[in-house]
Amino acid sequence: MAGHIQDRWYKTDPGPKGKTVKVATERHGVGLRYRARYVGPDGSEKSKSFPDKQKRRAETWLANIEADMSRGDYIAPEAGKATFEQYATQWMKTQMTDPSTRESVEMRLRLHALPHIGKRPIGSFNPTHIRLWMRILEDAGLSPAYRRGIFAHVSTVFTAAVEDRVIRANPCSARSVKAPRLDPRKVKPWSGDQVKAVRAALPERYRALVDPAAGCGLRQGEVFGLAVEDVDFLGGVVHVVRQVKLLRNRPVFAPPKGGKEREVPLPESIAFALAGHLTQYPAAEVTLPWKSLDGPPITASLIFRSPEGFSLNRNRFNDRQWRPGLRAAGIANGRDNGMHALRHFYASVLLDAGESIKALSEYLGHHDPGFTLRTYTHLMPASQTRTRAAVDAVWAVPVANDGPETAHESS
Numbered sequence: 001m002a003g004h005i006q007d008r009w010y011k012t013d014p015g016p017k018g019k020t021v022k023v024a025t026e027r028h029g030v031g032l033r034y035r036a037r038y039v040g041p042d043g044s045e046k047s048k049s050f051p052d053k054q055k056r057r058a059e060t061w062l063a064n065i066e067a068d069m070s071r072g073d074y075i076a077p078e079a080g081k082a083t084f085e086q087y088a089t090q091w092m093k094t095q096m097t098d099p100s101t102r103e104s105v106e107m108r109l110r111l112h113a114l115p116h117i118g119k120r121p122i123g124s125f126n127p128t129h130i131r132l133w134m135r136i137l138e139d140a141g142l143s144p145a146y147r148r149g150i151f152a153h154v155s156t157v158f159t160a161a162v163e164d165r166v167i168r169a170n171p172c173s174a175r176s177v178k179a180p181r182l183d184p185r186k187v188k189p190w191s192g193d194q195v196k197a198v199r200a201a202l203p204e205r206y207r208a209l210v211d212p213a214a215g216c217g218l219r220q221g222e223v224f225g226l227a228v229e230d231v232d233f234l235g236g237v238v239h240v241v242r243q244v245k246l247l248r249n250r251p252v253f254a255p256p257k258g259g260k261e262r263e264v265p266l267p268e269s270i271a272f273a274l275a276g277h278l279t280q281y282p283a284a285e286v287t288l289p290w291k292s293l294d295g296p297p298i299t300a301s302l303i304f305r306s307p308e309g310f311s312l313n314r315n316r317f318n319d320r321q322w323r324p325g326l327r328a329a330g331i332a333n334g335r336d337n338g339m340h341a342l343r344h345f346y347a348s349v350l351l352d353a354g355e356s357i358k359a360l361s362e363y364l365g366h367h368d369p370g371f372t373l374r375t376y377t378h379l380m381p382a383s384q385t386r387t388r389a390a391v392d393a394v395w396a397v398p399v400a401n402d403g404p405e406t407a408h409e410s411s
Helices: 055-071 084-093 099-112 125-138 144-163 192-201 204-216 218-225 268-281 314-326 339-351 355-366 369-379 382-396 404-411
Strands: 003-007 010-014 020-024 034-039 044-048 237-240 243-247 250-254 262-265 284-289 299-304
Touching: 003 055, 003 314, 034 055, 034 268, 044 055, 055 218, 084 099, 084 144, 099 144, 099 243, 192 204, 192 314, 192 339, 204 268, 204 339, 218 243, 243 314, 250 284, 262 355, 339 355, 339 369, 355 369, 355 382
Parallel strands: none
Antiparallel strands: 003 034, 010 020, 034 044, 237 262, 243 250, 284 299
């Protein structure tokens, strides 16, 4: 037994002839009678009280505590009393992801999780609470993709609580709890004419921004962070080593998404476009902190800058340059028509030319070629014609000639 059961209604006192006798205490008949006591793994004493006539229940509870400790499954009774907000706040302080990711996670939890489930003790959650919370987010009109991200963050907090021995199970992992399903929408890449129309509609100093995005597959932040020293004009290669990110609306240099640097082929047409841009708008050194607002200063000769010489701010650029350019080109504003549409165009061009998914995944900077395949498989050229031709080449059978000459020979 991990501890012992104390009967607080009776005590034993020395009796006559050295025998002990059972004597009622001052608490007799008042309050909970039995107190199960034990010493936890941390050396502190724990206890739980039970009513009269429930000594067997107290013994069972104590036996379960002993079994949990022997299996390494013990969770202190008071561990789950902290609210979800209290635990999530401490959890955020331990995260080692890049600052922009931490900022995004903190914002999503603060806006969409803590107001609804933040005050509930973390040990009191069951799957019903999670399903009700997810319904609230759905009724609020949040997109499935956004809700799925919020759900993933909350689930990660609960998983950490399980690993910290705060709770026994993650309620988000219950079979009755399903992550929001993504819209089954397929990427619809722009045509070459649309890309050229948007490029022409942008102010002259920003037109060449389209070229490394549509011609090399760079993300918007990677285009903003592209420096002269990253472009090997003679070797025909672009080294993607940094991006410009915003932390609290202030710019910083950071590694590409996922920390994955890469090399991308530089087509001659894109090289000539960049060279022409640099002739008219020479690159200049820009110094920004690395990865965080208080990070070490890093200097790069950025190809694309604001007229004042600063790094480009995605919010201002999208609002003042990109969206007006879309309107002028006759393309509707929307989530599918940001600068990311140029990466989709790049992927469609490469797949149409027969490039492999593995190579495309490397050029786009994806961690998993499977993700690239799932995103763009519908853009791959149909293979039925090639399949028929390949099989016919192996199984071809000479065609019998039943014309007049054959008839003449047989006569």
